[in-house]
Amino acid sequence: MPVTLDGKIVIAISSRALFDLDESNKIFEERGEQAYTNFQIEHEDELLEHGVAFPLIKRLLGLQDPETGQNLVEIILISKNDPNTGLRVFNSIEKHGLHITRAAFTRGRTPYKYLNAFNSDLFLSANQEDVRLALQNGFASATIFAGAYLGKDENSEEIRIAFDGDAVIFSDEAEKVNQELGLEEFQKHEVEKCEIPLAPGPFKSFLAALNKLQKTFEKHNKQLIRTALVTARNAPAHKRAIKTLRSWGIGVDEAFFLGGLDKAPILESFDPHIFFDDQHTYCVNASRVVPTGHVPSGVKNAD
Incomplete structure (x- = not known):
């Protein structure tokens, strides 16, 4: 074969x-x-x-x-x-x-x-x-990102991967509203459309592949992969993110809705082996504490 x-x-x-x-x-x-x-x-x-x-x-x-x-x-x-x-x-x-x-x-x-x-x-x-x-x-x-992160390793077999939401797991549809009309209209837009799933972003398929691996290990009572959503969204805009993942039949183990707060402290606690975000500023701060990958997609990275 x-x-x-x-x-x-x-x-x-x-x-x-x-x-x-x-x-x-x-x-x-x-x-x-x-x-x-x-x-x-x-x-x-x-x-x-x-x-x-x-x-x-x-x-x-x-x-x-x-x-x-x-x-x-x-x-x-x-x-x-x-x-x-x-x-x-x-x-x-x-x-x-x-x-x-x-x-x-x-x-x-x-x-x-x-x-x-x-x-x-x-x-x-x-x-x-x-x-x-x-x-x-x-x-x-x-x-x-090279950043200031010096790298570390530990004996645990667990693999932790963290993702931003808009323009990474999800499309940048909602972020465009935020950029064009402001935070208040963004929140209103997401509440009105909370039952309508967001379109997939560039990392949706990779998260789905990780979910599939997780299920392979869960059949044998092993939890070797842990995922997290770390997003600038907060309530009430969190609903659409959660319901979108639900509609896709995939999920994350942990979710943090930070409402624009610096993501670095949360990431330092979750301690992922890599974090993916589309916004350069968040990547710079995150790269000081965890391995970070910049995803140059969406309206925030438009030329």
């Missing part, structure tokens, strides 16, 4: 999201491709340190079907290196014991067009333009 990735969550990740490649990237930006190539080859046996997304990826790779023992998540390395300079990344993958065996090396060209070939559910990158192109082509995608 042909080899397929059917039944797995597939996450494509760039080398700079997985590992700390700041020094290498600085050489590329300041001295050009040839200097970068020479540096990578000269240091290809030196271990790369963890990047912001490393703890998340490490845990996801550990998720196995309780019945078959097969991995439930496939990680694809999507790198703008060429195969020659990319060898250092694969050497570090091996030394860190990560079961990542598939990759695409595109030598400077944006990799978004290969996401469909791998049936990718999520794309994580340090390059904002690559992420924008992926989002425009229908893939859940986020730019990893």
